[in-house]
Amino acid sequence: MSSSLIQTENLVKTYDTGEVPLRALDGVSLDIARGEFLAIMGHSGSGKSTLMNVLGALDRPTAGRYLLEGEEVGEMDVEELADLRNRRIGFIFQSFNLLPRLSALQNVMLPIRYRVGNRIGGEEREEASIAALESVGLGERLHHRPNQLSGGQQQRVAIARALVNQPALLLADEPTGNLDSKSSEEIMGILHTLNRQGVTIVMVTHESDVANHAGRIIHMKDGKIISDGQNGKMSQERAQ
Amino acid sequence: MTLIEVIGLAWEGLVLNKLRSFLTTLGVIIGVAAVILMIAISAGAEAAIADQINALGANLIIVTAARGVPGRPPTLVYDDALAIGRTVKGITGVAAEQNLADQLIKWGNVSFTTPALGTTPDFPVVRGAPLGVAHFFTQADLDRKNKVIVLGSKVAQDLFGEVSPVDQEVVFGTTRLTVIGVMAPKGKVADTDYDDRVYIPLTVLYQRFLANPMMNNRVRTVYAQATSRETMDSAISQIKSVLAQQHGVTLANPDFIVQTQEDIIQTQQATTETFRTLLGWVAAVSLLVGGIGIMNIMLVSVTERTREIGVRVSIGARPQDVRRQFLLEAMILSLFGGLIGVIAGVGGAWLFDEMGAMRTVLVPWSLGLAFVASAVVGIFFGYFPATKAANLDPIEALRHE
Ligand SMILES: Nc1ncnc2c1ncn2[C@@H]1O[C@H](COP(=O)(O)OP(=O)(O)OP(=O)(O)O)[C@@H](O)[C@H]1O
Numbered sequence: 011m012s013s014s015l016i017q018t019e020n021l022v023k024t025y026d027t028g029e030v031p032l033r034a035l036d037g038v039s040l041d042i043a044r045g046e047f048l049a050i051m052g053h054s055g056s057g058k059s060t061l062m063n064v065l066g067a068l069d070r071p072t073a074g075r076y077l078l079e080g081e082e083v084g085e086m087d088v089e090e091l092a093d094l095r096n097r098r099i100g101f102i103f104q105s106f107n108l109l110p111r112l113s114a115l116q117n118v119m120l121p122i123r124y125r126v127g128n129r130i131g132g133e134e135r136e137e138a139s140i141a142a143l144e145s146v147g148l149g150e151r152l153h154h155r156p157n158q159l160s161g162g163q164q165q166r167v168a169i170a171r172a173l174v175n176q177p178a179l180l181l182a183d184e185p186t187g188n189l190d191s192k193s194s195e196e197i198m199g200i201l202h203t204l205n206r207q208g209v210t211i212v213m214v215t216h217e218s219d220v221a222n223h224a225g226r227i228i229h230m231k232d233g234k235i236i237s238d239g240q241n242g243k244m245s246q247e248r249a250q
Numbered sequence: 251m252t253l254i255e256v257i258g259l260a261w262e263g264l265v266l267n268k269l270r271s272f273l274t275t276l277g278v279i280i281g282v283a284a285v286i287l288m289i290a291i292s293a294g295a296e297a298a299i300a301d302q303i304n305a306l307g308a309n310l311i312i313v314t315a316a317r318g319v320p321g322r323p324p325t326l327v328y329d330d331a332l333a334i335g336r337t338v339k340g341i342t343g344v345a346a347e348q349n350l351a352d353q354l355i356k357w358g359n360v361s362f363t364t365p366a367l368g369t370t371p372d373f374p375v376v377r378g379a380p381l382g383v384a385h386f387f388t389q390a391d392l393d394r395k396n397k398v399i400v401l402g403s404k405v406a407q408d409l410f411g412e413v414s415p416v417d418q419e420v421v422f423g424t425t426r427l428t429v430i431g432v433m434a435p436k437g438k439v440a441d442t443d444y445d446d447r448v449y450i451p452l453t454v455l456y457q458r459f460l461a462n463p464m465m466n467n468r469v470r471t472v473y474a475q476a477t478s479r480e481t482m483d484s485a486i487s488q489i490k491s492v493l494a495q496q497h498g499v500t501l502a503n504p505d506f507i508v509q510t511q512e513d514i515i516q517t518q519q520a521t522t523e524t525f526r527t528l529l530g531w532v533a534a535v536s537l538l539v540g541g542i543g544i545m546n547i548m549l550v551s552v553t554e555r556t557r558e559i560g561v562r563v564s565i566g567a568r569p570q571d572v573r574r575q576f577l578l579e580a581m582i583l584s585l586f587g588g589l590i591g592v593i594a595g596v597g598g599a600w601l602f603d604e605m606g607a608m609r610t611v612l613v614p615w616s617l618g619l620a621f622v623a624s625a626v627v628g629i630f631f632g633y634f635p636a637t638k639a640a641n642l643d644p645i646e647a648l649r650h651e
């Protein structure tokens with residue numbers, strides 16, 4: 011078996027809007043190896059988020075295959091998909107999507123609470139969640155609610171939440187889209203570190219300096235991949 | 251997620267909207283209070299009836315003279331009671347009763363007036379009025395017209411104080427009578443104070459106290475006690491035919507009325523029954539309205555929290571997790587309403603009793619019933635919103651503003 015984490019074949023997603031069906035994904039075939047750091051770029055409406063949602067098992071494609079770690083995602087039932095989202099994929103969003111009524115710690119603990127099987131006790135959960143928050147530099151902000159945190163801090167809580175069940179894959183849809191450049195750099199630094207620790211990262215971004223953190227960049231247009239290549243700048247950096 | 255965590259989360263949501271939660275549960279509060287009150291009133295009415303039955307004497311058959319039978323004066327006589335006692339099967343005793351207006355009773359230098367009841371030996375058994383001291387008069391006393399008297403407990407106390415009344419001679423009216431017993435205290439039944447009167451053999455009453463010979467032998471009421479509930483009907487029909495024979499009338503056109511205590515109590519029951527039915531409807535309608543209120547607020551909550559649901563699903567919540575969360579919230583809402591309703595119902599029952607409006611008896615299982623009813627309302631009316639939440643499409647939910 012190859013070391014592919016993700017394999018897609020001819021992914022198609024159509025929306026019935028108006029007379030002509032809209033092809034948000036139009037035959038996307040993609041192979042992502044374990045440990046890669048991939049950036050997806052493209053104009054607005056080119057299908058980046060649609061692809062991310064399919065990869066994150068939040069959405070089902072109209073046609074095509076999606077294999078995660080060699081398993082056919084299209085054949086999974088509701089419970090298996092939930093388990094996939096819970097343990098094997100971490101998802102972070104442009105708008106953070108933290109639950110406003112819960113503290114940072116409670117937000118991070120949620121995925122553990124929803125975990126089915128190999129349950130751990132309350133104390134261990136808290137320890138694991140605190141460790142995740144510490145790893146993103148928020149050990150001091152455990153009991154703050156999202157509205158008591160800056161945007162960058164909120165996104166770091168979201169990363170901790172995505173990581174707490176130790177998934178192999180982290181999906182990030184414009185993670186720095188709502189952040190200033192300083193916070194963006196911090197977030198990218200964290201993603202970098204995670205990638206070096208072996209987490210596969212797929213990230214959507216509009217900004218090329220953000221994309222330049224990735225080892226591989228693909229461009230999308232009208233639901234298709236129009237270019238796919240190693241990031242030259244990145245390889246130079248690595249070579250040095 | 252453990253149950254405790256889900257409950258904690260649900261509770262948080264409700265506390266955040268205290269007033270809304272309270273208003274939502276108002277229907278459940280009223281419904282549950284009505285359930286408890288209804289059952290308390292029923293139990294109160296039953297207890298009152300049981301008391302009354304015990305006070306009158308159990309399985310009692312009551313015979314009175316019918317008025318207005320053409321061509322005949324209304325008559326019910328001592329001999330009727332004797333005939334019933336002789337021939338009717340399935341009865342433990344017969345007591346004939348005739349009242350006597352207040353007479354002066356005198357012992358030593360103590361005297362006051364008191365009413366009397368002329369009756370027969372089975373009176374204590376049939377009317378459930380046991381003796382306190384010594385004994386009641388016997389059939390021999392009646393047959394020989396022995397000048398004996400049994401005192402009500404209050405009369406005995408007022409007349410003799412600490413002295414033992416038995417074998418003392420008192421003057422009642424103008425007749426000297428020997429005290430042979432004292433009744434146990436019984437209190438008032440309807441308007442009759444059993445303790446504040448005296449009891450004399452019916453035949454002595456006729457011989458010594460009745461000026462009008464027309465009244466001789468006449469009794470106001472004959473009471474018979476059936477041996478059990480089952481023998482009641484048979485005893486009644488036997489009594490009817492004995493009396494028809496005695497009086498020379500047909501059963502179709504009798505000059506007497508045979509009743510049971512149920513007949514007499516029925517009218518009282520009908521009133522509480524009406525009230526109970528009304529409360530039952532109030533309970534049902536309130537619970538329904540309360541349930542719809544809960545459903546409504548849960549639907550609002552699902553819409554308000556669509557994005558939250560999307561987030562939960564995106565980090566691995568299964569549909570059943572989401573459904574359980576909202577179902578529990580609905581249940582906590584209605585159980586919270588149930589709790590306040592229980593307090594209101596118990597308080598209401600207490601108030602009814604205290605104000606003397608209606609006798610109420612709190613029934614423990616009614617609290618359990620109310621609890622179950624509110625839980626069922628929560629589950630039933632929470633199910634639809636919870637399912638709606640569980641079936642939300644994650645992408646659309648996440649996009650929801
Ligand atoms: N639920 C939907 N119904 C109809 N059309 C949709 C729906 N979701 C997405 N689309 C369409 O699919 C296309 C791709 O959308 P998508 O969100 O993937 O774009 P994107 O590349 O993420 O854009 P952006 O950079 O603005 O986020 C767009 O034309 C969009 O209008």
Ligand SMILES: [Mg+2]
Nearest residue numbers: 058059060183
């Ligand atoms: Mg997008």
